[in-house]
Amino acid sequence: MKNIPKDLKEVLNKDYPINIGKIIRREKSNDGSIKYLFEYEGGHTVEAVLLLMREEEKNNEGNITKGAKYTFCVSSQVGCKVGCSFCLTAKGGFTRDLSAGEIVAQVSYLKKENNIDENKSVNIVYMGMGEPLDNFDNLVQAIKIISDPEGLAIATRRQTISTSGISSKIHKLGELDLGVQLAISLHAVDDDLRSELIPMNKAYNIDSIIKSVKEFPIDTRKKVMFEYLVIKDKNDDITSANKLVKILHGIEAKVNLIYFNPYPGTPYERPSRNSMIKFQEQLIKKGLMCTIRESKGLDISAACGQLKEQVNDNS
Numbered sequence: 001m002k003n004i005p006k007d008l009k010e011v012l013n014k015d016y017p018i019n020i021g022k023i024i025r026r027e028k029s030n031d032g033s034i035k036y037l038f039e040y041e042g043g044h045t046v047e048a049v050l051l052l053m054r055e056e057e058k059n060n061e062g063n064i065t066k067g068a069k070y071t072f073c074v075s076s077q078v079g080c081k082v083g084c085s086f087c088l089t090a091k092g093g094f095t096r097d098l099s100a101g102e103i104v105a106q107v108s109y110l111k112k113e114n115n116i117d118e119n120k121s122v123n124i125v126y127m128g129m130g131e132p133l134d135n136f137d138n139l140v141q142a143i144k145i146i147s148d149p150e151g152l153a154i155a156t157r158r159q160t161i162s163t164s165g166i167s168s169k170i171h172k173l174g175e176l177d178l179g180v181q182l183a184i185s186l187h188a189v190d191d192d193l194r195s196e197l198i199p200m201n202k203a204y205n206i207d208s209i210i211k212s213v214k215e216f217p218i219d220t221r222k223k224v225m226f227e228y229l230v231i232k233d234k235n236d237d238i239t240s241a242n243k244l245v246k247i248l249h250g251i252e253a254k255v256n257l258i259y260f261n262p263y264p265g266t267p268y269e270r271p272s273r274n275s276m277i278k279f280q281e282q283l284i285k286k287g288l289m290c291t292i293r294e295s296k297g298l299d300i301s302a303a304c305g306q307l308k309e310q311v312n313d314n315s
């Protein structure tokens with residue numbers, strides 16, 4: 001701002017600093033997805049990813065016939081307290097919550113960097129580093145700013161909160177009735193395996209999560225997404241598929257099967273394509289909508305926390 005006096009600028013800088021971080025690294029994948037590493041005050045880093053879901057299409061005259069579609073994967077915390085055994089972020093422990101401004105800044109920077117204006121279709125998924133519902137107040141504030149017509153004008157129905165399943169917070173979020181979508185990282189059909197993968201399951205088990213989802217106000221045009229990380233010989237068999245159908249009975253659910261993406265030091269293995277397809281077919285046969293997530297950005301550091309790990313290793 002050039003139209004305010006120097007003295008006032010100094011006061012504003014001192015008393016009202018805008019510390020919303022900066023991008024310190026970018027990695028572009030062959031499929032168009034881009035992973036960004038943000039650095040915030042104190043040198044803390046988090047990741048955000050831009051996924052190109054559909055390229056822009058033009059006719060022979062050069063007019064746009066179909067606009068591009070993007071999904072932004074946004075972080076909510078530096079590190080994470082949940083401690084999932086398959087997750088690199090968990091290995092670094094928890095450092096701090098991001099402020100609402102720091103969350104909004106990821107969306108803002110990604111739009112600016114990629115020249116994405118208001119007319120282009122953007123969906124946001126809070127599923128980067130951190131458990132979004134563990135940073136409840138800042139997350140809700142960020143959602144309100146991002147959806148506000150005077151803010152970034154991205155409707156709440158385009159924003160999905162992906163949670164490892166803190167059922168008490170799912171309930172609290174439901175009471176606010178913001179119009180956001182839910183995605184639950186279920187990953188297992190019995191509490192023993194789920195507790196091995198997500199230790200927090202001991203406090204919020206499968207039954208409590210399903211109950212909180214059933215009570216959540218869901219946009220009737222939408223479904224609740226259940227993420228299921230498929231790990232070879234752990235949860236990729238047909239018995240697990242049948243159990244999953246039973247657990248999700250009565251919920252407008254969609255299951256997204258995710259290949260486990262191995263990283264150095266992990267005890268888990270990637271499932272075969274064949275077992276993924278058989279699992280998917282079984283769910284569809286029983287009437288559940290089911291997709292297999294084709295990992296975008298496999299040629300870059302695709303799993304949550306991997307880009308940050310590389311930077312730490314190189315520095």
Ligand code: SF4
Pocket residue numbers: 079080081082083084087088089090128129130131164304
């Ligand atoms: S998978 Fe998500 S919730 Fe689990 S430890 Fe990693 S960042 Fe946290």
